[in-house]
Amino acid sequence: MSSLPTTATAIAAAFAGGEVSAREIAAAALERIAAHNPALNAYTEVTAERALAEADALDAARRRGEAAPALAAVPYGVKNLFDVAGMTTLAGARLLAGNPPAAADATLIQRMHSAGGLLTGALNMDALAYGFTTENTHYGATRNPHDPTRTAGGSSGGSGAAVAAGLVPIALGSDTNGSIRVPASLCGVFGLKPTYGRLPRSGSFPFVHGLDHLGPLAASAADLALAYDALQGPDGRDPACAQRVIEPTTDVLTRGLDGLRVARLAGYFDDQAGAAARAASERAARALGSLGDIVLPEVAAARAAAFVITAAEGGALHLQALRDRPDDFEPLSRERLLAGALMPALWVEQAQKLRAWFRRRTLEVFRDVDLLIAPATPVTATLLGQETMVINGRALPTRPSMGLLTQPISFIGLPVAVAPLWPGGAALPIGVQLIAAPWREDVCLRAAWALQSAGVAAVPPAPTSINAR
Amino acid sequence: MHSVWQKRLQTLRYVVGENPLSLAAFLLFAAFVLLALVGPAIAPFDALASNVGAPLSPPSLAHWFGTDSLGRDILSRVIIATRLDLGIAVAAVGISCILGGLAGAFAGYFGGWTDRIVGRLSDTIMAFPLFVLAMGIVAALGNTVANIVIATAIINLPFYIRVARAESGVLRNAGFVEAARLAGNGEVRLLFHHIIPNILPPMTVQISLNMGWAILNAAGLSFIGLGVRPPDAEWGIMVAEGAQYIVSGEWWIALFPGAVLMLAVFCFNLLGDSLRDLVDPRRRT
Amino acid sequence: MSQLLEAIDLVKRFPVRSKGRKKLLHAVDGLNFHIDAGETVGLVGESGCGKSTLVRLLTRTLDSTSGHVRFRGQGIGLIAARAMADHPLRREIQMVFQDPTDSLNPRYTARQTIAEAVHLLTDTRGWAAIDSAVEVAAAQVGLPPELLDRYPHQLSGGQKARVGIARAIVVKPRLLVLDEPTAALDVSVQAVILQLLDRLKREMAMSFLFVSHDLNVVRLLCDRVMVMYLGQIVESGPAREVFARPLHPYTRALIASLPGGHGNDADLLVGGDPQSPIDPDAHRCRLFGRCPRGAERCQTQAPPLREISRGRSAACHFVAPTEREVFIDAALTVHKLHLPPARRAALTTEFDRVADMARQVQSVRLPDDTAPAPQFRP
8 A cells, every 4th residue: 555645735635536535544644643642642632433424424425526625534633722512622721621512613623624624633732721831730741753852842732743743734723922833843843823813713712812813733834825724714703803805825825935025033033042043043034035134122022011911811711710729720820820810900001002012013014024034932842841941041941931932923913834944954843933914824824835845944754653554 | 701810710620620639739739828828826836935845755635746855846846837948948939930030031032142141150050069059158158048048049040041041942933022023022022021921831830840849958958057047947957856866766856847848849849730731731732 | 206115136145054164045135126005016936935034024023134125215124123123114014924823922812912013103002092993903804892802812713813914904004014814724714814905905005015825815916916936036017917928937837836727737847956045056047947948048147037018027038028929918818819828929929920021011111192902903
């Protein structure tokens, strides 16, 4: 048996061309998951029955002569804060384990389903999405497929690991301050955090309403665009979701950087970046024809404001449970949430004001550039349990600092794609953020595709043992 | 309304009632006191008059205790002697108690040099046997009853000093002493109003025990010729006078004074025990 | 000048002979505190901490080694203890003793005991006037007049306690020191006497210094409390606050050991012998070795008693600055949250982190027309 297609694009094409059955693809994926998940701990729940049922339904539809949808037979996983019909939405927390199962799929899962995707299961995350390393004391840590002693990043660690290990070509995650981009960077896969309000969040467990984004991770830029296109579309049930028409990106990928003005972010984004991160950022900048460096004003303050708003809204969301069921919280985040709930309202107001200002100042930059480049994480994947890391001579606490570079960007809702680089042929990957103006996901994805085509960004094939079929 | 005396009377009745010996002691004590007070009035004969009867006549109806070598009525003499003996004892013990008590109280309360001096004094006195001291004083100051009283008083000082010093040393740290200071008592007032009244009870016991011993001392001294001299009637002298006649068979001359002496000492010792019962249980809790 | 009593660097050392060498027992080691007019101050500490010595230094029945005691601005430390009885200030500072039986002259009736104080310390003269004063005092303490002519052995524990209190208040002192006034009483009587003290406190314009090892009693009666350990004051502040939020590890331990589960077992003193008060190491915290928090710094630098916030002092290196603590505590109260100490400490850390971030945000000068977007649109 020749090996099955591995990328989403290839699988969908093969299925449409009648070369493979959905069932085969599903079975292979489930087998890979069964074989490798125990070591990785990427999945918290495998929905084998559903995947197979969906596969069979697709196969039946094809037999009936129906046209294959865009993601037909593509197996995928979802971060376990997405509602999956018939499953309790955990959001990585023991706190929610006792809740009744979700009545219906999240909107984005419904769209994946309509697009022919096969849901293989729910993926591990930092409890309540408050973390950057997926070191979950209750459900266990997710390990980095490139080095099992290291973290997979977070909070969508399971999503990053599942894709990086080749278990599934696409995974869905969420990003409030960097939770798609950090695992994408540390696991070495592509990720997309769309513009704030682009993708509806209905049917998912929230963290910070004013900062939450949902988005896909994938093993190639093309797959990323494919998934993103399937996910697009307004939804009235999410009040933050903008009423925008679907703007497909797969067709424009190959345009590459044609006419795009590119700049690299320096200043804060160099200060808070280690050597590998800076190298990656410079490499990507050269490859994309950067016009020079740009320094944004008061980025540190912007990051601080994001921190404040996150703590305040996250704390308020969970205050009742913090009072009634403190032991069900991760000790690491429990008191941080509580501090957030207790802080004076003035601090939040000031942060919101700074947000408005920072957004205005940054958008001025986009008058002159179309794409900004910055590293996605200060360092490559840290060791599991590591408490401190040293960046440019400063010792910083590992976990909160992993999002130093992602936080200011998501703070103002700009669309960001992450492309994985391997600076100096290093053993561990590190991602770069490709940042565009609001609603210009197409620019981000074009840049990602350009980097991949140039061989600068790459997702190496998973170890042969994984793809043995 | 309870007064101290009513309470004491009550306890007295109780203690006396419990122990028949105590009763006997108290009655005897009462008898002695009575004799000391009204003795001369009830004595059948003049104690100093000689030849009121045939000399050396044995006890008879006329002379219950017989007569001595000078024909004096022994009974009368014994009765009269009570006053003298008791008087010497009371005086000696009284002086001893007051001086010793004060010295001991001061020494125990203030400590320091006062204590050291008083202590040395006490030790010095205790080094002397009574008779040596008595003889020394008599030799220095003359052979009178007064000097005997002084000698006996001095010899008894250490006992009172010791008791007073120990008691006041303990009371120095008592709560009510500190409370009394806070109530405005200066050091001297404290001693006299609070310490000393509270060391009296144990001193009282010592006093009554001491009385018996003091009587014996007085008798002993006069027996060897110090203090009381003939023709005064005193139990010790009478025993001394009678001693020479025992061999020749006139036993009554020495016996009766001796027996009464013994009875007196016995009575005071018993009294002391009873007083201790009276005083101790309540005060010691 | 409303400070009734002031103690400044008060020291009392007793010479002891140990192993043939002369040493000093530091019973009271550099105390600084004050008592205001009309205040009830509690002094708490275990036996051996020096509170009895301190009490005697204040009531001037004992002379201090060094330091000053000021009463209404006037130095009284220099008046020899022996001379104090005759001093006009003697009536201003009175004391109620721990053992009512021990503190009454067994040969004085209750009346005589109380009258003596009137006679010696006031200008009242004449039987009638003195008796009248005695009866007023007896009435104030709830002692029936027919008991006045009884001797101590004829009175119950509670009655004797009342006599002791009557004797102390009959001269109308400005400062009343109570040295464990209920410790020697039956539990049932304790409550009654405490009620009496509470009433007196409210009725008479007196300051009280209430010395006790019983925290519950101190909490009920006192406005302010001082916690003493091995001759030093380790914490002081308003009573309710000190109990609700103890700053010093020793206070925490005292509260944790109370039955009723107010404290955390993690606060209890760890095993270890208390340091000796004889020639103590001046560069080391006295609680080191028993303190659950002990660190390197505690061994090299004795923490001074410093003011943490208005009216609150503690002698520990690890007391957090309080404005933030007060805010956090207030916020916790508002949300009806109660945290055990370990989490409370973690909360402070996290709060500090958020506060730092907020400070960074505030540091940016924004144009005046900046308004926060109510619903963010990118």
